[in-house]
Amino acid sequence: MDRAGQGARRGMTVPAPDDAAASFDPLRPRLIRVAYRMLGSVADAEDIVQEAFIRWMGADRAAVREPEAFLRRTVTRLCLDQLKSARVQRETYVGSWLPDPVVEAEGDEDEDVTLPLLLALERLTPLERAAFLLHDVFGVGFDEVAATIRRDPAACRQLAARARAHVREARPRHAIERRHGLELAEAFFAASRSGDMTALGAMLAADVSIHSDGGGKRPAAPAPILGRSNVLKVQKALAILFARHGSQLVRVGLINGLPGFVTREGDGELQTTALDIADGRINAIYVMRNPDKLRHLH
Template structure:
């Protein structure tokens, strides 16, 4: 029985409880795994275990804490398994994007992972470099506000050990995080200018918005045309983006729909009503410091109908992004 089936089969009171716990579980699982599909699997199993515990007559002092514990441990197990798959992943790996702007397409997953805070792709990519234990400790303490004693119980380690894991994880993340960020209003304004320049092919305008060491990362997973490796540098990235968008504009019914992606400004690229890519921008100190483009169709299906990128390339006569 799946987690959703359990929820529907439970008593009204139990169903209400399980529904209320779903955002907690998804918020933890998605940040741990960076995958909507993997997170949903973990959430269903976690809610199933909560249901079974209650059915068995267990008195849960805090169903929320119990759910966090079960979800974290399941996510850590899944992460260890996922790491083997990600080592074989074709090209750069990026998290599956979440729309967090309150639009219809953004509804759920689990109330936008409970909060858009700490969901940025930049942070989730940094978390990939941490061990499962470090990631769990950092998220539970710094993001979800659990005390070190509670985190120790959840991850099954001593409190002193947990504190050490948190210090190391925090240092690793802070060393690589941007020092300056823009306000939400400035991010939105900059993103509007960025995508306006992208729509018109304004190379000079686009280049003027990019940081000198801007990074462009594309994730096709071997299932859609993408960059072979990430690119750096204002001129190189600007030329790559304008070349790709110039080719895209040759197709009929192209739409660039502005969206908030993982709490950051971004856009959805649709061709003939089907999603082709989702971009998220890292805005630092008034400039675009990073562009993260997810084109792997497996990572977009939760957002709606997905287009066939390779078929579109054939219609363009073989011209690929970055050519």
């Protein structure tokens, strides 16, 4: 007798395969957020969540009281496995590594999970990252965190506390008002493309830095560029290239929680620029040029 028949004899309703998608799909965006925050890769996050869906299809769904908790646990464990190989890949990465850019829509509420915070998470152990994200970012209780990462609640509290101490400096203390941040991003685009170094210099903090990720696929600085004078030298040289080859503004918006913009450059490829702003000045400029990390934006 098949499973449905056995369930009918016991007076139980056994979910049909179609029910798996019906219960999973509303949770998919939240699960992708968890996986992306863990991995920093949109493509890997989508693959992890799809694997979780396959496991959900094969699970005894009638016995799962809280599908979201069950699936969040599944996704987190898959991410922990993935991070083991990700660390090896980071060691052989060409140039600076930045997480995939996510351009957030109006009304998104994850603006405190900024690009500097995502970079700070890279310095944590996988378990510290999981405990911190689940508890501090997604509001999961320590009992569930413990069940997810297979540690006792006291150990999970310690993991989250250690992580919190490491990332404290990366969290925005005085988040810039969204509209002002986007206005500054538009002004930065205009000045950097026109070559107005006076206007550009007025926007930059003294210790500003540029971090660019080409992944060995497109030209990018192999290491961060530090200090206002060095950044202005680079921007002056880039302005000549922009004038020669073109740089078209596609949209202005929040990129990984930071004000920024998407452009189409002279080679036809997309590029994102995100600005870390404090006290009205730009502290850091994050430029994504790796085409593999920009595919999802197309």
